[in-house]
Every structure is written in C-alpha cells, then in structure tokens.
Amino acid sequence: MDIFFLRHAESLSNCNGSYSSDPGEPLTQKGYMDAERIIPDLLDLNLDIIMCSPCLRARDTIAPIKRELDISVNILPALAEGQNIGVDQLISPEPADFVFDANGELFPPEDESAGAFLSRVRQSVSTINEIQAKRILVVSHGHMLREILNEYLQTDVKICFPHDNCGLTHISIGSGVTCHYINRIL
Numbered sequence: 167m168d169i170f171f172l173r174h175a176e177s178l179s180n181c182n183g184s185y186s187s188d189p190g191e192p193l194t195q196k197g198y199m200d201a202e203r204i205i206p207d208l209l210d211l212n213l214d215i216i217m218c219s220p221c222l223r224a225r226d227t228i229a230p231i232k233r234e235l236d237i238s239v240n241i242l243p244a245l246a247e248g249q250n251i252g253v254d255q256l257i258s259p260e261p262a263d264f265v266f267d268a269n270g271e272l273f274p275p276e277d278e279s280a281g282a283f284l285s286r287v288r289q290s291v292s293t294i295n296e297i298q299a300k301r302i303l304v305v306s307h308g309h310m311l312r313e314i315l316n317e318y319l320q321t322d323v324k325i326c327f328p329h330d331n332c333g334l335t336h337i338s339i340g341s342g343v344t345c346h347y348i349n350r351i352l
Contacts, residue, residue: 167339169294169318170211170303171311172352173329174219174227175200180331189221189246189273200332201227204352205234207334213237214299217290219245219306220271227332228305243272244290247307248283251324262286287313295339311335318343 175197179188193201208231216232216239218224225241232239243264251257260281264272274286291314294302304314308329315327318337329335333349 167297167299168301169337169339170213170301171314171329171335171337172208172227172303172305173308173311173331173333174221174224174305175204176331177223189267191221191223193223193226197223197331198226200352202230204332205230207352208303209234211303212301213303214301215240215297216303216305217242217245217294217297218304219247219310220273221246221307224305224307228303241271242290242293243274244286244293245304245306245310246274246286248274248286248309248313249278249280250309251280251283251313257281257284259285259288262289284313286310287317290314291317315345315348319345 176194177191177197178194179191181194216228216237218228218239218241220241220243257280260279262282262285263275265275267273311329312327316324328349330349330351332352334352335348336346338344
C-alpha cells in the first residue's frame with residue numbers, strides 16, 4: 167500500500183503566519199490557484215481513494231482533483247486539525263470526542279486535550295490501514311500529518327516532520343514501512 171500525505175493549500179491563517187483550528191477557514195486566492203496547479207502531480211499518483219479532513223481548507227484543496235477523477239473521497243472527522251505537541255511532551259492518550267457543527271458534521275471539540283488529539287491520530291492510522299486500496303491520498307493538516315508519520319515510523323524520539331502547504335509525503339506499507347520522501351512541494 168502506498169500512502170501519500172498532502173497538507174492543504176494556503177489558508178488565511180497560513181498567509182498571516184499562524185495556524186488555525188477553525189474548521190470553516192477558507193483558502194486564500196493563492197491556495198485556490200495552488201489546488202488547481204497540483205492537479206497534474208496528483209493525477210500522476212494513480213490514486214484509488216482520497217481520505218480528507220472535514221475542514222473547509224482541506225476539502226477545497228481536493229475539490230479540483232475530485233472534478234478530474236472518478237474517485238471516492240471519504241471525509242474522516244479524525245483527520246481534522248489538531249494541536250502542536252512538542253517533541254519533549256509525553257502525552258497519554260485519552261478518548262477522542264466529536265461534536266456536531268451547525269451543518270451536522272462531526273468535528274473534534276474546540277477544547278480538545280492533547281491526549282484526545284493523539285487518540286484521533288491513532289484512529290486515523292487505523293482507518294487508513296483498514297482501507298482496501300493500494301494508493302491512498304490523505305489530505306489533512308500539518309500537526310496531524312506530523313503525528314501520523316511518527317505513528318507509522320514508530321520513532322523512538324518524536325520528530326517534527328515539516329509540512330508546507332501542498333507539501334506531499336510518500337510512505338509504503340509492506341513487510342515494513344518505507345519513507346520515500348517528506349514534504350515534497352508540489
């Protein structure tokens with residue numbers, strides 16, 4: 167199984183140099199243009215399925231590729247933005263919780279604990295592993311992608327893997343985990 171991790175295109179907060187946990191935050195004009203620009207690179211991946219965060223900026227990032235491909239897109243609430251957990255923080259997992267937003271969609275609560283976030287990371291990895299597909303695109307957020315990679319690579323020490331907007335990471339799961347590249351900018 168090949169898994170490609172894509173961080174969403176530039177959002178308003180990213181443009182201002184900060185992170186956002188607002189699920190409704192849109193892309194910037196540059197973000198919308200980048201989502202269109204990366205279509206050829208994503209087409210070259212020969213994807214079987216897309217797993218996507220429910221946040222608007224992630225959905226808007228994959229909208230152009232979804233128009234081009236007849237492909238299943240699964241919105242996974244566990245892939246929503248999370249918090250930045252420092253490399254030296256030891257966090258114990260806690261049960262993940264979800265709440266319905268005004269549109270009836272599931273999201274983690276605004277006051278989510280670090281332990282609940284780590285549980286969502288593990289839920290995401292478990293869901294990805296259960297998919298019967300060979301080539302999967304996971305579209306999410308920098309903090310989430312960083313923690314998913316730490317889970318897959320089972321690092322002894324937590325690593326702060328970089329993920330720029332439209333940065334792509336590729337791992338293969340077979341008898342072990344092979345990391346082909348991290349944060350290749352599309």
